[in-house]
Every structure is written in C-alpha cells, then in structure tokens.
Amino acid sequence: MSPSLLLGVAAATPRFRTPHIDYLSILPILIMMGGAVAIVVVSSLVRRQLRTGVGTLLAIVTSLAALGASLTQWADVADHGAKVTIAGAVAYDGFSVFIQVTVSIAMLLTVLVGDGYLRREDVGGPELYVLALLSASGAMVMGSANDLIVIFLGLEIMSIALYVLAAFNHRRTESGEAALKYFILGSFSSAIFVYGIALVYGATGSTNLPEIADYLSKNVVASNGVLLAGLALLLVGFGFKIAAVPFHMWSPDVYQGAPSPVTGFMAAVAKAGAFAALLRVFVSSFGAERADWQPIVWALAILSLVVGAVLALSQRDVKRMLAYSSINQAGFILLGVQAADGRGVAASLYYVFVYTFMIIGTFAVVTVLARTGDRGHDLSEYRGLAKRQPLLAGALAILLLAQAGVPFTTGFLAKFQVVAAAVDAHSYALAAVAMASGAIAAFFYLRVAIAMYSPAGASGDDASHEPAGAAGAGVGGEAGSAGSGSPAGSGMADPVGAAGGRGGAVGVAAPGVAMLSLQVLTDEAPSPEVAGRTVPVPALAATALGLAVAFTVVFGIVPAPIVDFAHRATLLFL
Amino acid sequence: MLHVTALIILLPLVGFAVQLFFGRRLADPLAGAVATIFVAASFVVAVGVFVDLLGVHAAVRSFTQVLWTWLPVGGLHVDIGFTVDPLSMTMVLFVTGISALIHLYSISYMRGDKDFPKFFLYLNLFVASMLILVLADNLLLTFVGWEGVGTCSYWLISFWFTRDSAASAGKKAFVYNRIGDAGFLVAMFLTFEKVGSLNYSVIFSHLHEIGSGNITAIALLLFVGAVGKSAQIPLFPWLADAMEGPTPVSALIHAATMVTAGVYLMCRINPLLHAAPDASLTVASVGAATALVAGTIAATQQDIKKVLAFSTVSQLGYMMLAVGTGAYEAAIFLMIAHAFYKGLLFLGAGSVIHGLHDNQDLKRMGNLRRYMKLTFWTFLVATLAIAAVPPLVGFWAKGDVLDAAYARYPVLWVVGIIAALFTAYYITRLTALAFFGEDRWRDHRPHGVGSDVAGGHDAAAGPPHESPWPMTVPLVVLAACAFFGGVLSLPWYAKGTLLQWVDPVFGANLYNAHQSAGMLWTLGVVDAVVAVIGVTVAYRIWATRSEHPQLEPAFLQKAWYINEAFDFAIGRPGTRLAAFTATVVDNRVIDGAVNGVAALVRGTGGALRRVQSGYVRNYALAITVGIVALLGFMVTRLWWS
Amino acid sequence: MKLAATTLMVHSTLAAVSATGVTVTRASTVDVVTFVIAAAAVLIGAVGVVLARHPVHAALMLVMTLFGIAVLFLLQRDDFLAAIQVIVYAGAVVVLFLFVIMFLGVDREENIRFEPLRGQRPLAVLLIALGTAGVLVLGLVSHWATGAPEVAGAANGPGSNVAKLGKSVFTTYLFPFEVTSALLVIAVVAAVVLARRPPATPDPDDPDAASGDGNVIGEEQEVVG
Numbered sequence A: 001m002s003p004s005l006l007l008g009v010a011a012a013t014p015r016f017r018t019p020h021i022d023y024l025s026i027l028p029i030l031i032m033m034g035g036a037v038a039i040v041v042v043s044s045l046v047r048r049q050l051r052t053g054v055g056t057l058l059a060i061v062t063s064l065a066a067l068g069a070s071l072t073q074w075a076d077v078a079d080h081g082a083k084v085t086i087a088g089a090v091a092y093d094g095f096s097v098f099i100q101v102t103v104s105i106a107m108l109l110t111v112l113v114g115d116g117y118l119r120r121e122d123v124g125g126p127e128l129y130v131l132a133l134l135s136a137s138g139a140m141v142m143g144s145a146n147d148l149i150v151i152f153l154g155l156e157i158m159s160i161a162l163y164v165l166a167a168f169n170h171r172r173t174e175s176g177e178a179a180l181k182y183f184i185l186g187s188f189s190s191a192i193f194v195y196g197i198a199l200v201y202g203a204t205g206s207t208n209l210p211e212i213a214d215y216l217s218k219n220v221v222a223s224n225g226v227l228l229a230g231l232a233l234l235l236v237g238f239g240f241k242i243a244a245v246p247f248h249m250w251s252p253d254v255y256q257g258a259p260s261p262v263t264g265f266m267a268a269v270a271k272a273g274a275f276a277a278l279l280r281v282f283v284s285s286f287g288a289e290r291a292d293w294q295p296i297v298w299a300l301a302i303l304s305l306v307v308g309a310v311l312a313l314s315q316r317d318v319k320r321m322l323a324y325s326s327i328n329q330a331g332f333i334l335l336g337v338q339a340a341d342g343r344g345v346a347a348s349l350y351y352v353f354v355y356t357f358m359i360i361g362t363f364a365v366v367t368v369l370a371r372t373g374d375r376g377h378d379l380s381e382y383r384g385l386a387k388r389q390p391l392l393a394g395a396l397a398i399l400l401l402a403q404a405g406v407p408f409t410t411g412f413l414a415k416f417q418v419v420a421a422a423v424d425a426h427s428y429a430l431a432a433v434a435m436a437s438g439a440i441a442a443f444f445y446l447r448v449a450i451a452m453y454s455p456a457g458a459s460g461d462d463a464s465h466e467p468a469g470a471a472g473a474g475v476g477g478e479a480g481s482a483g484s485g486s487p488a489g490s491g492m493a494d495p496v497g498a499a500g501g502r503g504g505a506v507g508v509a510a511p512g513v514a515m516l517s518l519q520v521l522t523d524e525a526p527s528p529e530v531a532g533r534t535v536p537v538p539a540l541a542a543t544a545l546g547l548a549v550a551f552t553v554v555f556g557i558v559p560a561p562i563v564d565f566a567h568r569a570t571l572l573f574l
Numbered sequence B: 001m002l003h004v005t006a007l008i009i010l011l012p013l014v015g016f017a018v019q020l021f022f023g024r025r026l027a028d029p030l031a032g033a034v035a036t037i038f039v040a041a042s043f044v045v046a047v048g049v050f051v052d053l054l055g056v057h058a059a060v061r062s063f064t065q066v067l068w069t070w071l072p073v074g075g076l077h078v079d080i081g082f083t084v085d086p087l088s089m090t091m092v093l094f095v096t097g098i099s100a101l102i103h104l105y106s107i108s109y110m111r112g113d114k115d116f117p118k119f120f121l122y123l124n125l126f127v128a129s130m131l132i133l134v135l136a137d138n139l140l141l142t143f144v145g146w147e148g149v150g151t152c153s154y155w156l157i158s159f160w161f162t163r164d165s166a167a168s169a170g171k172k173a174f175v176y177n178r179i180g181d182a183g184f185l186v187a188m189f190l191t192f193e194k195v196g197s198l199n200y201s202v203i204f205s206h207l208h209e210i211g212s213g214n215i216t217a218i219a220l221l222l223f224v225g226a227v228g229k230s231a232q233i234p235l236f237p238w239l240a241d242a243m244e245g246p247t248p249v250s251a252l253i254h255a256a257t258m259v260t261a262g263v264y265l266m267c268r269i270n271p272l273l274h275a276a277p278d279a280s281l282t283v284a285s286v287g288a289a290t291a292l293v294a295g296t297i298a299a300t301q302q303d304i305k306k307v308l309a310f311s312t313v314s315q316l317g318y319m320m321l322a323v324g325t326g327a328y329e330a331a332i333f334l335m336i337a338h339a340f341y342k343g344l345l346f347l348g349a350g351s352v353i354h355g356l357h358d359n360q361d362l363k364r365m366g367n368l369r370r371y372m373k374l375t376f377w378t379f380l381v382a383t384l385a386i387a388a389v390p391p392l393v394g395f396w397a398k399g400d401v402l403d404a405a406y407a408r409y410p411v412l413w414v415v416g417i418i419a420a421l422f423t424a425y426y427i428t429r430l431t432a433l434a435f436f437g438e439d440r441w442r443d444h445r446p447h448g449v450g451s452d453v454a455g456g457h458d459a460a461a462g463p464p465h466e467s468p469w470p471m472t473v474p475l476v477v478l479a480a481c482a483f484f485g486g487v488l489s490l491p492w493y494a495k496g497t498l499l500q501w502v503d504p505v506f507g508a509n510l511y512n513a514h515q516s517a518g519m520l521w522t523l524g525v526v527d528a529v530v531a532v533i534g535v536t537v538a539y540r541i542w543a544t545r546s547e548h549p550q551l552e553p554a555f556l557q558k559a560w561y562i563n564e565a566f567d568f569a570i571g572r573p574g575t576r577l578a579a580f581t582a583t584v585v586d587n588r589v590i591d592g593a594v595n596g597v598a599a600l601v602r603g604t605g606g607a608l609r610r611v612q613s614g615y616v617r618n619y620a621l622a623i624t625v626g627i628v629a630l631l632g633f634m635v636t637r638l639w640w641s
Numbered sequence C: 001m002k003l004a005a006t007t008l009m010v011h012s013t014l015a016a017v018s019a020t021g022v023t024v025t026r027a028s029t030v031d032v033v034t035f036v037i038a039a040a041a042v043l044i045g046a047v048g049v050v051l052a053r054h055p056v057h058a059a060l061m062l063v064m065t066l067f068g069i070a071v072l073f074l075l076q077r078d079d080f081l082a083a084i085q086v087i088v089y090a091g092a093v094v095v096l097f098l099f100v101i102m103f104l105g106v107d108r109e110e111n112i113r114f115e116p117l118r119g120q121r122p123l124a125v126l127l128i129a130l131g132t133a134g135v136l137v138l139g140l141v142s143h144w145a146t147g148a149p150e151v152a153g154a155a156n157g158p159g160s161n162v163a164k165l166g167k168s169v170f171t172t173y174l175f176p177f178e179v180t181s182a183l184l185v186i187a188v189v190a191a192v193v194l195a196r197r198p199p200a201t202p203d204p205d206d207p208d209a210a211s212g213d214g215n216v217i218g219e220e221q222e223v224v225g
Helices: A023-045 A052-080 A094-121 A127-144 A148-166 A173-204 A209-218 A225-241 A250-257 A260-285 A287-313 A318-339 A342-369 A390-404 A410-424 A428-453 A465-483 A486-498 A505-521 A539-557 A560-571 B002-055 B086-109 B116-135 B139-157 B164-195 B200-205 B212-229 B237-244 B247-256 B259-268 B270-275 B277-298 B304-325 B328-355 B373-386 B393-408 B410-435 B469-488 B498-509 B517-542 B553-569 B580-611 B616-639 C002-026 C029-051 C055-075 C079-104 C120-141 C161-170 C174-195 C207-211
Strands: A083-085 A090-092 B063-073 B076-084
Touching (some): A023 A090, A023 A094, A023 A127, A023 C174, A090 A094, A094 A127, A094 A342, A094 A560, A127 A260, A127 C174, A173 A250, A225 C120, A250 A318, A260 A287, A260 A318, A287 A428, A318 A342, A318 A428, A342 A390, A342 A560, B002 B063, B002 B116, B076 B116, B116 B247, B116 B259, B212 B259, B212 B277, B259 B270, B304 B328, B328 B393, B328 B469, B373 B393, B393 B410, B393 B469, C029 C055, C055 C079, C079 C161
16 A cells, blocks of 8 residues: 555644444345355356356355355354454344344345246346345345444445345336335435434434443433434334334335245245344433333234234235234234343244245245246145145145144244243233234135135136135035134233233134134035146245255154244343 | 054054055055054054053053154244053053944944045044044143044044934034134143143142142143033033944044043042142042933833943943042943943844844834844843843943042932942943844835845845844954953952052052952942842833833823933923923024134124225325324324323 | 435535534634535525436536535535535536436437325425424434534544545544445446347337336336436
8 A cells, every 4th residue: 555645635634543343243244245246247258148047056155155154154153252342333242143043044045046036037047136135135134233323324234235135127117106106215214324323422422332331320301302313213213124103114015026935025024124123222322211122022923923824814925914914913023122131032033034934935936936027926826736746735734824823833932932031021912912813813824825725716727717716615614614613712811911821822822723624624525626827936036945844843743943043142142 | 552652643654644545545444454454453562562461561551662753833832742650551542443343343333434544534533643642742632633533533523414314413513523622722721830840740749739629620721622522411411422433432532532532531640639629529529420410311212222322422421430530440440341341232233233224213223132132242241241140241340440439429329329220221222232132124114224234135125134144243352342341450369450450550549449358349249239120120110011012102192201301401302302401502602603714704804804895096095094193103102102 | 326426425515514513612703604605505596406307407416516515615615525525526427417318319308297195295394394393303402412522623633634534544444435335336337237128129018118118016107217
C-alpha cells in the first residue's frame, strides 16, 4: 500500500485501527455470499445459459460448506466460549451458530427441491440459487447480529431477495402479484421497524444490543414512553416477518403465489431469521422490560394460534392452508418467546429447527405434485395419492402428522416444549389456547392426509369439474364427521392444561391420532381408479424429502441430541 | 434374556413396518403369515424373559430396561423404559400368546378380504401398543400405549367401514374412550404436579408426601380412564357396538388386549389404591354393579356376539371387584382365565358364524353340534369354564374373587353371587340355542352379506361346515387352557402358583382374608351350586325351546321385558329400544356439542375471510390496526405499569 | 429493484431525523424555526407522495421531502450528508423514478374508486391519526433522560465530519457497511430476474401466462402500482 500516492489528503487523515475481524465468526455468511457471487460469475462466464445442474451443484457445495463451517463454529464456541466480534456488530455464540446451522440446512434442502422445479418449469437459470443464498445469508446475519442496524440490514437482505424470489416464475402471473404484495407490505413493515430502531436509539443512545441492555440496567427510567413506542414498533416489524396475526395478511397470498420451493424456503428461513433476531433483541436485551412487551407477544401468540388454525380450516388450496398453518406454528413459537427465559428460548430454537425440516419437506411434495405450471394445489389433486404413489403420500402424511404434533415425531416435542415453557412461565391461558388450537390444527393437516388416503375421484385434469367437486364434497363430509372427534378431544385437553399440568401437548396430539382413525373409516366407497396420473419425483427432491422425513421421525423417537443441541445453544447465549 | 425385553415390543413393531412397506406385495395369505410369525416370535422372547425372571430372587424380581430418554425437557424427564416384573410379565405372556393364536386364526378368517394386509397391519400395531402399555415404566408411556390401543381398536372395529354400523361403532368407541382418557390425562397432570415425576417407582416411593386426598383423587381419575377402557358402568355401551368389527378383532379386544388394560392399570397402581380405601371401595362397587348389570343384559341378547360382549363386561366387573377388594392376584387370575375362555368363546362363535355364512342370530342357529363337532366340544368347555363349573378354570378364578369379596365387602359378595347365577344362565342359553335343538338355520339362509367366503358353498344346499385347521387349532389350544387353567392357582397348594409368582409385586398391598379352610369349602360349594343351577335352568329352558316353541313364549316375553327395562335404564345395547340415557348423551349432548363447535369454527372462519380480500391496502390497514393496538397498549403501560 | 435498495436508504435517513429530533431542544430560536419549516416540508412532501394522483406529481413531492431532509442535516451542521442527500436522492434517484414513469407512460391511472372493504378510507385516516397520537403521547409524556450522546452541532472532537463519517464506517460500522454490499448484488440479480419476459409461445398448460390477466390470488382483482 502506498497511500501517499493516492491523494494528498491521505497524509492528513488521522490514522485509525480497523477492528479485528474474526473470520470464523462470519464464515458461514461469507460462504453463502461468496457462493452466490461465484454462481453469478460462473454463469456469466459461460456463453450459453448455465445448465441447471451446474448451478445446483455449486449451490449444494456452498450450502454444505456453510453447514460445515457452522458446525466448526459450534465446536469452536463450545471450546472457547461466546464472544462479540467485529466492533461489537457480531455476536458469536451458541445461539447464532444454531441459526447458521438451521439456515444452512434449510438452504441445502431448498436447493435439492429447487433443482427439479427449475428443470420442470423452465424458468431460467441459477438466479434462484443466487437469490436464495443471499437471502439465507441475510437470515444468518440476523441470527448473528448484535446491533439493531445489523439486524435491519440482515432483515432487508433476507427480505428483498425473498421479494424477488417470490416473483421468480415469470410464467405465472400469480408469482408476480405475490411478489408485489409482499414487497409493498414488506417495505411498509420495514419502515415501521426502522422507526422502532430510531425510537429505541433515542431512548437509550445506542443501537448496539449489549450497550442498550447496559444502559437500561444502569438507568431505571419511569415510564420511558419513547422506549415503549420503539419496542412496539420493533414488534410490528418482527411480527410481519414471522407472519403473526394481525400482521399476517400477506402470507396466504404470497405463499400461494410464490413458486413452491421458494414458499418452503420462505416459511423456514424467514421464520428462522426473524425469530432469531426477535429472541435476541427482546429476551436478551430487553429482558428487564419484559413486563412491557410480554403481554403483546402473548396477544400476538393467541391471535396467531386461533386465527391461523381457524382460517386454515376453510382452505381448499393446500399452499394457502400451509400458509395459515404456518401462522399457527408461528403462534406456537411465540409461546417460547413469551416465556422469555432459557427454557422458552431453547424451546423456540428447537421448534424453528425441526420446523425447517417439516415445512421444506412438505413443500417438496407440494412442488412435485403441482406438476408443470405449479398449479395443482387444490386439495382434490391430493385425493387418492396413496394409491398412485404410496411413498410420496406416506412421506407427506408423516410430515403433516409431525406438524400436527403427533407423538414420536419432532413436531410433538416442539409443541410439547413450548407449551411446557409457557406453563412454567405461568401463562396457563396461553398454554390452553395453544393446545386447543393444536387440536384444531390436527384437523386440517389430517384433512390432507385423509384426502391422500381416500380413493381418487373420477376426475381428470381439467374438463370434468363436476366429479372433482363431488370429491371435494366427500372430503368436506369427512371433515364434518371427523369434527365429532377433534373438538371432543380438545375439549378434554383444555381443562387439563388449565389444571396446571405440563406437557399438555400429549393431549394435543392424541385426538389427532384418533381423528385419523375416524376419517379413514368414514371413507366413501372407492371410485374407479385413476391411472397414469403419477407425477415424476426428481431424485434430488426425493433426497430432500427423505432427509426431512428421516430427521422428523428419527429425532422424534430419539429426541435427546436435538433437544440438547437447542438447549446448549441457549446456554451459550444467555 | 432380560436385556432383550424391548425385543418383545420391537418384534410386533417390525411386523407392523413390514406390513406397512411390503404388505401389499406379500398379499393374501403371506402377509398374515408374516404378521403371525412376528407376534409368535414376540411370544417366544417373552417366554425366554420369563424363564430368566424366574431365576431372579423373588424379592428383587423386577427389571427395568431404559432404552433412551424420550422427554429430556426441564422438570419433566420421561424415559422410554420397560419394566418386567411378575405382573407385567404375566400380562405379556398372555397378550403375546393369545394374540399369536388370534393372528393365526385371522389368516383363515380374513381370507379373501380385499384389505387383508391392512388388517394385519392394524393387528400388529395393536399388539405392539398393548405391549407398550403393559411394559411401560411410567404413566406417560403407558398412556402412549393406551392411546395406541384405542386408535387401533377404532381402525379395527370399523374395519368394514362401508357398513354404516361399523363406522358409527368406531366413532362410539372413540367418544366413550375419550371420556375415560380425560380422566387419565388429568390424573397424569395431577401426579406430575404433586410428585414431579411420572415414573411408577418414583410415584410409589413418594406416596406419603402427597396427602391422602390427592392419592384418592389420582386413583379415582385413573379409574375413570380404566372405566372407559375396561367398559365399566357407565361407559360400557361401546363394547357391545364394537362387535361390528371382524370376529378376530372382537376376540383380541375382549380376550387379550384393550379391555384388560383398565384392570391392569388398576393393578399397576396398587400402592395408590391401598393408600386410598375410598377409591378401593368405589372400584369394587362399580365392578360388582357392572358384573350384575351386564350379566342380566347378556341373558337376553339375540346376537351371539352381543351376548359375548356383555359377558365380557360382566367379567371385567368381577375383575374390578377383585381389584377394589385388594385381591389383585385374583383379578390377574380371572383375567388370564377370562382370556382363555373368552378367546375360546369368540373364536368358537366366529367358527359358527363362519360356518353359517355370517349368520349371527342365535334364533337362526341350532343343533350345530352335529355339524361342527370340534367347535362344539371346545365351545362347551368354554361354556362350563365361564359358568364356573368345577374343576374348570372359571371356578377357581371366580371363586378367588368372591372369597375375597365375602371377607371384605359381604354386600358386594351377594351381588357377585347373583351375577354368577346370571353368568351361568346366559352362557348356557347361548350354547343351547346354538348347538342344541333343531336345525333352525335351514329355514333362514343368509342374506348374502360377505357370504362368498370359504370356497363358495351353495347357500341353499350345504350344511354348516367345520372350519379349516388354522381356525380349529387355536380352539383346541385354548380349550385345553380353559380346562386345566385352574392349576395356576389352587387354594390348597401355594408353591409355584400364580399367587406366589405375583405376590412380590403387591406385597403388603394384597388383601388377605385369612379365611379358614371350612369357610373356603363352604364358599366354593356355594359357587359350584350356583353355577350348576344356572347351567341346568338355562339348559332346560333353552335346549328344548325349539322342540316345544309354544310352551315358552310366556317366559320369553318376560325375558324381553327385563331386557327392555335394563335397556331403558342403562345402556344402548343395540336392541330395538335404544336406552334413554345413552341416546340423550350420545346423540344430543355429545353430537350436539361437537357439531356446535364445528359450526362455530366454520362461521368464524367465514367472517375473518372477508377481510382477506386480496387487496394490499386492506392488508396494510390490518397492519395499522395492529400498530395502533400495540401503541395503545404501550400508552396504558405509561400509567399502569 | 432499485426501489427496494433506495427505500432502505430512506429508512436510515428517517432514523437520523428521529435521532436529531431528540436533541433539538437545546437549539436556538433560528434553529427551531428552520427545523419546523423543514420538517413541515418533509411531512407535506411525504403525504403528497401518497395522495398525488399523477405519478409525476408524486415524484416531485418526493423531491420536496428529500430536500427537507437535506435541510435537517444542515441544521445538524452536517453539510456533507446534506450534499449527498441532494445529489444522490434528489439528483439521481428521483430522476430515475421520473425516467421510469415517463417510460411506462405518464397517463396511466388506476381505478382507486373501488373499495373492497367498506369504510377502508375513513378507517385508515382514523388509524393513522390514532397511531400518530400514540407515538406523540409516548414521546411527550416520557422523561427525557436518554443516553444519547450530545450530537448537536458538528460531531464531537477534532477533525472534519467527513473524516469521522469515514472512520466510523471503517470501524464501528464496518460490518454493517460491508454487508450492505449484498444488497447491491441482490439488486443486480433481481434486475436480471425481473426483466425476463415469458416466452412468446403460449404454454398450453398455462393459459394465464399468455393472456396476462392474472390476479388469481385473493378474492378480488388487484392492480397495484
């Protein structure tokens, strides 16, 4: 370097030391971004359009490298402890590493699903991976952020890439519409979020999380309205990203319109990033102010649980249904946030982690079943799937049951832990509502499962609407009859929860199992078989699905490693 | 062998997985054979474990195998752990043994059913769930098995779901069981709240810390669960409807699994019952009442399987009576005895139904002893056994129960003796109607419901036929057990008996009547006399009925009268007058509430959906509502914080 | 997608406004008067952007807002940021907006008469009023014991503002500063993605793609932008 050669002013500039950069602490982020740039470079170097396979390969390598790097981080943090690096902007602790691992896995699974999608839809090259990798890096930044400004940047990196990803399929007008809606509402919420940051800065004099916590611990200010307003607005911003009611309205439309692999990615990564930041900011930095924000989270959780579950009931489009169900799941994760203690954080982390597998696996099936054009999302498309493709149907059934919280899946433990955390925090009403909504939720997950295991309607693809409608009516009828199971079960689970017991999630899942039995039994008489409607399942998507199912089942039966993982991540955080 | 305890459960589970993935490929009848092999292997392992357990000194005869920690969450620590002690071992032996026989029997019975592999899939899972329930070392794992058994039973009861009655029977079983399960759940939470653990041994060792009121509450709540699962008053009507399932399922539910779960649970929590005399008395009273009421109902049924269903309810009542008396050993003994003869009765009934091409109406049977010799003789053994005619197993088992009841609750003993009279009566009536008298089935050929089974007999021409060997072998085996089963526990010979075997589990909690030999003889004679009277009366009335039909109508009418009265007062046994209570509870209250909730949920959904218009500005408005609400809350925090 | 990146920048400036608003209490009368005028310009401009029927008017209103912000920066003695504000936003960004608007056709107008939800507009006005009131109440009632460093006037210590800005970008805010570059990559890739057009030959499975009448999501037709 020869600064004097550049400009005369250089000599006059006061010298300063740049902060030490601990590269390991941001290695996964760098890998994700680097991989994205590498794909862009490679695709611009080749003459013709880059073949999908090459992009997929690069993206897989990148995700695996990021996963490896985050696991290395885990070992490092476990050995040397947590720390704050890069001028206080980055928190390098078990919590952040946990999020890096989660996001890396989500990214990997998404690439596996996305490959088949890109080939089938012929919607162009590796830009999907580039944007997804960048979005994932944004979520990782949110997980590692130790400063409100950094959180905001991570949020925007994640979100803006997601907006574009939602618009990725230019053959579908819904895709563009979804993107535009997401973008406008997302910008709105981001503005609110920034306003919140500004108010918090005004009240505390810093955007750095430890400094904020430090200030608040040293200065007890009665009725600090600016801080309160800031907290409220921050919650609005987070609430939008996790799609908590009443900030959820975008999500059904966007989930429905966005390309299916992107929807899965969105559901997993956006949740992971937003919840990571939410937990760090509120539980860690504003832990002392919990009396102020806990009731809000409480209300958001209850609204999300109830509205998500109730509205999911009336959906016929599976992606919309999954959107509402994902709102419901966000409500569950909020239980852990509301508890605002180590157990709550661990429970939320665990939930986010296992939900990643469940939701991306589910969307892998949704992607595959949608056929060319990404349109086959009506419930009737799922009818009789078990006959045509039993493995696919079985995998989806397992993932849906897991989301419903059936025992011996990771989903059960996730619900169990957040409910237990809520009970520990004496939020009995919240726990009761959660269990009731879990029982309702079991209903719509099972509705899809039932459809798959019902005989296929006689309908073809397009022309004959009438038989499809009949099939739908059949499903509706079953739904009605199964209703006689679910609320009875939930009705029993509620007082139980209110009685102060822990682990009422057992009660959540049990009626679900029972209902399944009922619904299978009340099948209509089998209709003529629909042959030749099997959908091709790409090998990579099948791999992703297999990974998701295996994880969900194996760690549902032997949960200790993952529970321990989340728990230790929390220990290294608080 | 003790360290392979988990294998007992694993084998049926593996069988289940095999059926799940390869069932369709294996198809009929190989799928059934595979399923049977897995359950039989489980039985073999169980025998191995049993032999090992015998080698352990009686005082420490309990072994817990912890596979892994299932819930490592905070205060709640739940293991996947299985305990073998004499109590669970006894259950395991007869659950696996009888299930294996029923599997074998089903291969033949379900032959030609279009869902043949699915049937065995459920059957294997059913057995596995029951084994989990029995072997679990904590309440939660027991509950998992409890729910698994329930779920499988719904699947199996409604196996022929195209029949409306089968589908609704499944639903009924579901609702009644859920009522019981609620009790179980609350008991579990209460236990955890008071003890901080769900592990049986931990709970029992902390009993003195939790207060007698809580103990009574927990015991009674668990009993509510047992009432649902073991079909006691008032939750028994589902069991009669459960007959809609295929006959092997009925046999499985009644003889080996499911309904005995409640009794087992009560035995398992014997320290709780011992510490709560009020709860014990409740259990005993409900048991005795159930024994009598169900016995009277059984005496009037026309459907062969319904007679057996109410008979099971009645027998379960006896078991509960024994449990409530503190005579756990007697309860276990009766459970085993019941498994033998009720399994035999069901399989015999199935053989009859099969032979008559799906005819279940007693009035359209008769004189079958000439056509189905083997079935007849085995059935006769079962009849005498359940009627408690000495020296068959029923005499010893029921005698033990009644002896204990006589010593502790004399009033309940009277109830039990009357019930015993009814037992002998109804079962003999059944046998007489089915196997004696005239060939009434000639006038009423079947309506053709599934009658194309077993080689296409010409309905009008062929006489009833004996069943093929896979159906008769289990009959013979069970008949032998029902005949000689009494040796398990003879009152004058203690060494190597069931009592000595299970004694360490119950220890001081076991009620000891200390009756004199003379007293025992007297009671035994009373039992035997009652049984013989019942058998004789019923035989004289019913075996000759078809010969002199015109001489009997007065008595018949009277009998129906009783049935109607009981129908009216208690249950809904599926006769032509549905019982008042059950109708109201079932159709009005439960269905009404359920439909109401469903309608409410849908209505709310519709209203909320209107805001979801697809317009961004509406969504933004909703966000703004949220913002204002949050800020509004924060404003309130300024003043009321 | 430039728009997205620019909104980000607008947001960060908003943060700055708010932060400066906090410390203005110590300023002189002239400062106060200037502040009120500039703030009014900012707010009127912002409302105008939303309310203007004609897109060009909206863009011009945006310029007004941006100028107001520049004045607010000047008020904080930060001439460098004020200059950047004018050059980058008013000069480059808004001009780009105008280009796009002209390119798409200035006479485009959407039907905003139709309102799917009755009472949407009065409700919106009411809620905005309430929200503003909420923030104001919270701000005015609270005790102003903030930990904010005193930043009225030139940034503390010797040296120029520019140097300090540069220093903080390479020290305290190094990571945020570098991470922002990801946004630029996203913007480039996004431009590539969004600029693609569906192929001319209509897909037989997909009638909508050819005809272009979309808005399948939600209950009603929706035309945004």
